[in-house]
Amino acid sequence: MTASTASSLAQTRSLLQHLWGYPDFRPPQGDVIQTLLTGQDALIILPTGGGKSLCFQLPALMQTGLTLVISPLVALMENQVQDLQQRRLPAALLHSEMASVDRKKVLWALETQQLRLLYLSPETLLSAPVWQRLCVPNLKINGLIVDEAHCVAQWGETFRPAYYRLGAVRPALLQHKPPTTRLAIAAFTATADPTTQDTIERILGLDHPHRVRLSPYRSNLFLTVQSISTPRGRRQRLIQFIGSQFRQSGLVYVRTRHDSEALAIELKQQGHATAAYHAGLAANDRRQIEQDWLKGTLQFVICTNAFGMGISKPNVRWIVHYHAPFLLSEYVQEIGRAGRDGKPAIALMLISSWLDPDDKTRWNFFQQQMRSQIQSAQKLAQAIPPHGSVASVSKQFKEGAKSLSLLYKTGTLSWLDPFHYEINRHKNNGNRNNTHNAAVNSVQPMQTYLSTKNCRWQSLLSAFGCDEEAKSFCCGHCDLCRKR
Known part of the structure; x- marks a missing residue:
């Protein structure tokens, strides 16, 4: 030095x-x-x-x-x-x-x-x-x-x-x-x-x-995945788990706005201090829910991934993923809300067994939605002028800005500055299939995590490139380690 x-x-x-x-x-x-x-x-x-x-x-x-x-x-x-x-x-x-x-x-x-x-x-x-x-x-x-x-x-x-x-x-x-x-x-x-x-x-x-x-490993986070047979069983397990937490602060993550609102109504009727949180709420309503949760007026919030980043509360003792996230990065961000004070915290994820097709339907819908978005952007890209401004393309085409981003990712577009672009349609057109496959395959790491037979944290370490640390890693406190 x-x-x-x-x-x-x-x-x-x-x-x-x-x-x-x-x-x-x-x-x-x-x-x-x-x-x-x-x-x-x-x-x-x-x-x-x-x-x-x-x-x-x-x-x-x-x-x-x-x-x-x-x-x-x-x-x-x-x-x-x-x-x-x-x-x-x-x-x-x-x-x-x-x-x-x-x-x-x-x-x-x-x-x-x-x-x-x-x-x-x-x-x-x-x-x-x-x-x-x-x-x-x-x-x-x-x-x-x-x-x-x-x-x-x-x-x-x-x-x-x-x-x-x-x-x-x-x-x-x-x-x-x-x-x-x-x-x-x-x-x-x-x-x-x-x-x-x-x-x-x-x-x-x-x-x-x-x-x-640094490694994403958090020794105070106890990871658990539980298989549920029916939608009713999923709700019952959630209610049972919340009841076991002795009114400690937590979060429940769901996939859709409808799920957050329906669960919030049901749990409030049972006397729980909670609220639904999603991107469809007015800004003032979201800020109020955040403040009520931070102050402890709400024990937990039932939220979509709109609540995934930025809310820092040290004493969050538990996180429940009522539905599995599609992206592993999303999952790690969301469980990261818990245990910021260094004390033990639980991260529970509920997944459906073969008797309940809900999760499989959600995964298929997500992948089809990605395919549809990419195909629409590719089709629109053929009509976009070879050079111009983002503002004019966005005004002329409903999804124009997204199509420009797709072209940039495939290497056929260059930014002249943050507001103007130039397209070479003969460059790297073969990358479009790679873009499609990469988007669809982005869910694979989460599926690998859910199906692992080894330590949960070992699976996460491998997924995030910490290969040396992942070798023979055993946290000793996830659901799979405890079984052994």
Whole structure:
């Protein structure tokens, strides 16, 4: 360690103690912070509850200039910014649900360079009012943080196509800045297998990133999968399990909005303090449910994957997956809500046996839906102009932005900047079948996890590329280890 590095580390440790009250960093926080302070690109994979946000917040506060934090969910942004603002730190957020007066205040703070951290979604980043202000030459931007970076690979193709344009942000911004400007990109996530890591690096345009990866293993999380014969049996097992938890805080994950509402009605009638949570609720209703759960007014929430990221409550003792998630990354994110205080927590998943075809029907529907989306995008791609703007294509075609993302993934489209594209229809057309197969096969890791006969955590370690650690691994406390 050089003298300058030691001095910088001492300074960051002093700021950590002053602002957060922690005596020292947890490994590898110090290493990650030093990487960001040197302006190097980074890909950071730390388990849920591993202190990722501190790794980019502290360097941002130590530097003059602005750090942009790209975040997928309003709840995730609000949770972090509220904590920073309570500490009187120069941080703010922008999202589409904000009141106009609040939005204007943040834009003014951005213009007058009062901020060190600005949280926003990919879509807000690329909106005209924000982009124009970011391109002002004298606005110093130190870096771009992509939080929950697995969303780049998981959502960029269909659900959130703006993610696929993030790789064009850095070169476009640098065109408006002084020639010596450096703008680093750091991607943070808890769930990225080797393929997803490569996808994140390629789409974001990371330049020889410093990689830090810790195992997703959480010794205090007890994983259990139980087979249920009938829909009625599934409900009865859920009710029995909740009753055994002595009113401790938890979450119940379901697949659909209808499931969340139907279960919430039934359990509230039985006297449970709960509520349904899904993306179809009004923003104010979602925020109220989140706050009621955090305060303990609600013992548990029955939610879709809209509740998967960003809500941090230390004393969550249990998670139930009423239905199996389709994606293993989704599952690891969701069980990561539990046991953040380091104390034991249970993650129970209910799956149907051959007597109950419900789960198989859901899996088949999910795969067919993916096939249909890809086929529609491919058909639409033939009608899209060979070059133009995302805005004009989105206005002309209902699913135009998604089709552009698909073309980008297959290698037939290049971004001229975050708003304009160029298509070479003769390039890499053979990749379209690979795109289709990759999307459909994305559910295979979860199916492998459910059918494993070995340790549950060993299966997860293998799926996320921790091959050495997975060898002969036995957690000793999952349902399969306990059977042995």
